[in-house]
Amino acid sequence: MDKELFLKNTQALFEVDQILAYELRKIKQCFSFTLQGNSLENLNIIHLPSKEGVYKNSYKELGGNLSFFKTQYSKYPTLFFYGFGSGALYKSLLANQNHKQIIVFESELEILYLAFHLFDFSKDIKNERLILFYTPNLNIAQLNALLNHKKVKYSIKTYDFHIHSEFYLTHYKNIIQNLNQSLIDIIKFIVLSHGNDPKDSHIGIEHTLKNLKALIFGGVFQHFLKHNRAKSKNAIIVSTGPSLTKQLPLLKEYANKATIFCADSSYPILAKAGIKPDYVLSLERLALTSEFFNNDFGEFDKDILFLITSVAHENTLKYLEKNHRNYMLILRPLLFSSLLKLDDFGYLGVGMSVANMAYELAAALRHENIILIGQDLAYDDLGHSHPKDHIYGEQGDEIRGEIYTIAYGGERKVRTQLSWQLFRQSFEKDILFVKEKLKITTYNCTEGGARIEGSIEKPFKEICENLLNTNLNKPFKNDFRLNSKEAQKIYEKTKKHLLNQVKTSKELIEEMKNKLNVLQSILNETESNLDFKKLKKIELDFQTLATKMKSYGLMSELLQALVFHQECDLLKLKVKPCKNQEEEKEQILLCLKHYHEKFNEFILYMQIQNELIEKYI
Known part of the structure; x- marks a missing residue:
C-alpha cells in the first residue's frame, strides 16, 4: 500500500x-x-x-x-x-x-x-x-x-x-x-x-413598501440584539398547540425566571392567564393574523416589545398603534429586503412559522437553553389543532391529508399536516445548527404532539425546577429608535436607491424583449431550416441574460421561485443524453422554448415589482 x-x-x-x-x-x-x-x-x-x-x-x-x-x-x-x-x-x-x-x-x-x-x-x-x-x-x-x-x-x-x-x-x-x-x-x-406561486411574494413586497417608513422610524433591530444579547440564560418559546393549556399554571409561576417569547396567536391566551411575555412576535402578512392584536389589554402591555416582520398587514400596525403598544419592524431575510440595503434593520424570520422566528431570536440573543412549550405540530387525540382559548377556536386548522409522524416520546405516531412538517424540519435544522455552532441546548417540554429531532424531551416541571432558579432583571430595554432627522435621511436614501433599481430593471426588460423577439423569429422557422450554430448562440444569449438579471441585484422573492424552478427544470432538460447532433439540436430547441416561456414571466413580474415601488415610494 x-x-x-x-x-x-x-x-x-x-x-x-x-x-x-x-x-x-x-x-x-x-x-x-x-x-x-x-x-x-x-x-x-x-x-x-x-x-x-x-x-x-x-x-x-x-x-x-x-x-x-x-x-x-x-x-x-x-x-x-x-x-x-x-x-x-x-x-x-x-x-x-x-x-x-x-x-x-x-x-x-x-x-x-x-x-x-x-x-x-x-x-x-x-x-x-x-x-x-x-x-x-x-x-x-x-x-x-x-x-x-x-x-x-x-x-x-x-x-x-x-x-x-x-x-x-x-x-x-x-x-x-x-x-x-x-x-x-x-x-x-x-x-x-x-414556492411556485408569486402571489404571497407580491403581497409581502407591497406590505414592506407600505411599512418602509414605520420600519426605519421604529427602531434598529441590530442595536436591539447588541444591547440584549446574553442578558438571560434561559428562554421559553410559547406556541399555540393544543397542549399549551396544561402548561400555563407552571409558566405563570416561573415567568420572571426566563425570557418569554410568545407567538402572536399565544399572546391573547397569555394575557387572559395574566402571564406577561417579554417579546411577542408576528411573521405573517395575512389580515387574519392582525386580529391577534385587535384587543386592548391596557397596563398588561407595558414593557412588552412587539417584534413584527416588515411584511405584516397594515391592520397589525393599526391595532398596535391604537393601543399604544411598543413595536419594532424587522426585515425578513428575503431577496427584496436585501435590495433595500438596510441590513441594520434585519434580519429575522428564516423559518416558516412564527415559532421558528422566535427560536431564531432566542438563539441570536445567545440564551444557553431554549425551552419549547405548546409546540405540538400535530393534532391531539380529539383532532384539535389549538387550545380552546385560541381566538379562532381549537379547530383553527381542519384535519386534512393522511400525514403522520413520530410522536413526542417516540412510542407512536401522530397525525400532522404538510405545513407543520415544514415547520418541524425548520426547527430540526436550526436546533442542530445552534447546538454545534453556539452550544445552545433545546428542550422540548410540550409533552405532546410530534417529536422534534435534536431537542431533548423533558417534562416542563422538571426543567423549571432544574434550570429556572433566578429572577431576572426585567423589563429588558426595548426602545432603539433613531432620532427623526437621522431616520429621515435613511428613508430618503432608500427611496432614491429603489428608484435607481427601477431604472436599471426597465433597461434590462427592454434588452429581454429584444432577445425574445429574435428568439420568436427563430422558433417560427421550420425545423429543417434551423442552423445549429445559430441555436447555440441564442441559447448563450439567454444564459447571459439570466446571469445579468442576478448580478444586477434585481432579484426578489417575486422572481426567486420562477428563477429557481426555471434553472432546475432547464438542467433536467440539458442532462439528458444525446446520441448525435440532431438530438442535441432537439434538446436546444426544448431549452429555448423553455427560455421563451420563462423570460416572458420574468418580464411580467419585474414590471409588477417596478409598479409597486413607483406606487409606494
Missing part, C-alpha cells in the same frame, strides 16, 4: 473535513476489510467476517459502471452515491469535467482508509468535486447544508441515489433506505420553501 498517497489524500481532507481526516489517520490496522490484488484487473476489497468481496468481478463491474454513467449520466453536474469501494469508479468519473460534484456516503472507515492508499483524490477533495460523508457522523444539518449549497441545489430535481456494488445493497440496505429518504425529504422541503 502507498503510504505517501494516503497521507496526501488525508491532508487534502483535513482542509474540508478535519474530523473525518483525523478518524482515518487514527487507523493503524484494519480488522474488518483488507485489500486483494495489485492491479485494476484483480483489485478488490474483502470483507473479512463474511469473506465476501465488495466486487464479484471488479474489472468487469468497473467497465459496466463506467459504460452506464457515460451513456446515461455524462452531463450530470452532481451525482450521489452510497459506498466508496476501491475508489476506482470515482477516479474515472472525475475525469469527466461535466461532473462538478460527486457526493459519496460511506459507513466503513476502513474502506475509505484502504481506497486512500490506491488512488490520488487530493485535488478533487480540495476543490470539493469529490465530497465524502462518513454516515455514522452524519446529521440532518449537514444534509441540509449540502443540498442547499449553491453548487448543488439546482441539481436537486435530477437527484438519483446510485449504489455501484451489490455488496452495499446486501449489507447496508437499511442505512441506504433511511439516507435516501432523508435526502428526498430535504429536497421536497427545499422545493416547497422556494
Whole structure:
C-alpha cells in the first residue's frame, strides 16, 4: 500500500473535513476489510467476517459502471452515491469535467482508509468535486447544508441515489433506505420553501413598501440584539398547540425566571392567564393574523416589545398603534429586503412559522437553553389543532391529508399536516445548527404532539425546577429608535436607491424583449431550416441574460421561485443524453422554448415589482 498517497489524500481532507481526516489517520490496522490484488484487473476489497468481496468481478463491474454513467449520466453536474469501494469508479468519473460534484456516503472507515492508499483524490477533495460523508457522523444539518449549497441545489430535481456494488445493497440496505429518504425529504422541503406561486411574494413586497417608513422610524433591530444579547440564560418559546393549556399554571409561576417569547396567536391566551411575555412576535402578512392584536389589554402591555416582520398587514400596525403598544419592524431575510440595503434593520424570520422566528431570536440573543412549550405540530387525540382559548377556536386548522409522524416520546405516531412538517424540519435544522455552532441546548417540554429531532424531551416541571432558579432583571430595554432627522435621511436614501433599481430593471426588460423577439423569429422557422450554430448562440444569449438579471441585484422573492424552478427544470432538460447532433439540436430547441416561456414571466413580474415601488415610494 502507498503510504505517501494516503497521507496526501488525508491532508487534502483535513482542509474540508478535519474530523473525518483525523478518524482515518487514527487507523493503524484494519480488522474488518483488507485489500486483494495489485492491479485494476484483480483489485478488490474483502470483507473479512463474511469473506465476501465488495466486487464479484471488479474489472468487469468497473467497465459496466463506467459504460452506464457515460451513456446515461455524462452531463450530470452532481451525482450521489452510497459506498466508496476501491475508489476506482470515482477516479474515472472525475475525469469527466461535466461532473462538478460527486457526493459519496460511506459507513466503513476502513474502506475509505484502504481506497486512500490506491488512488490520488487530493485535488478533487480540495476543490470539493469529490465530497465524502462518513454516515455514522452524519446529521440532518449537514444534509441540509449540502443540498442547499449553491453548487448543488439546482441539481436537486435530477437527484438519483446510485449504489455501484451489490455488496452495499446486501449489507447496508437499511442505512441506504433511511439516507435516501432523508435526502428526498430535504429536497421536497427545499422545493416547497422556494414556492411556485408569486402571489404571497407580491403581497409581502407591497406590505414592506407600505411599512418602509414605520420600519426605519421604529427602531434598529441590530442595536436591539447588541444591547440584549446574553442578558438571560434561559428562554421559553410559547406556541399555540393544543397542549399549551396544561402548561400555563407552571409558566405563570416561573415567568420572571426566563425570557418569554410568545407567538402572536399565544399572546391573547397569555394575557387572559395574566402571564406577561417579554417579546411577542408576528411573521405573517395575512389580515387574519392582525386580529391577534385587535384587543386592548391596557397596563398588561407595558414593557412588552412587539417584534413584527416588515411584511405584516397594515391592520397589525393599526391595532398596535391604537393601543399604544411598543413595536419594532424587522426585515425578513428575503431577496427584496436585501435590495433595500438596510441590513441594520434585519434580519429575522428564516423559518416558516412564527415559532421558528422566535427560536431564531432566542438563539441570536445567545440564551444557553431554549425551552419549547405548546409546540405540538400535530393534532391531539380529539383532532384539535389549538387550545380552546385560541381566538379562532381549537379547530383553527381542519384535519386534512393522511400525514403522520413520530410522536413526542417516540412510542407512536401522530397525525400532522404538510405545513407543520415544514415547520418541524425548520426547527430540526436550526436546533442542530445552534447546538454545534453556539452550544445552545433545546428542550422540548410540550409533552405532546410530534417529536422534534435534536431537542431533548423533558417534562416542563422538571426543567423549571432544574434550570429556572433566578429572577431576572426585567423589563429588558426595548426602545432603539433613531432620532427623526437621522431616520429621515435613511428613508430618503432608500427611496432614491429603489428608484435607481427601477431604472436599471426597465433597461434590462427592454434588452429581454429584444432577445425574445429574435428568439420568436427563430422558433417560427421550420425545423429543417434551423442552423445549429445559430441555436447555440441564442441559447448563450439567454444564459447571459439570466446571469445579468442576478448580478444586477434585481432579484426578489417575486422572481426567486420562477428563477429557481426555471434553472432546475432547464438542467433536467440539458442532462439528458444525446446520441448525435440532431438530438442535441432537439434538446436546444426544448431549452429555448423553455427560455421563451420563462423570460416572458420574468418580464411580467419585474414590471409588477417596478409598479409597486413607483406606487409606494
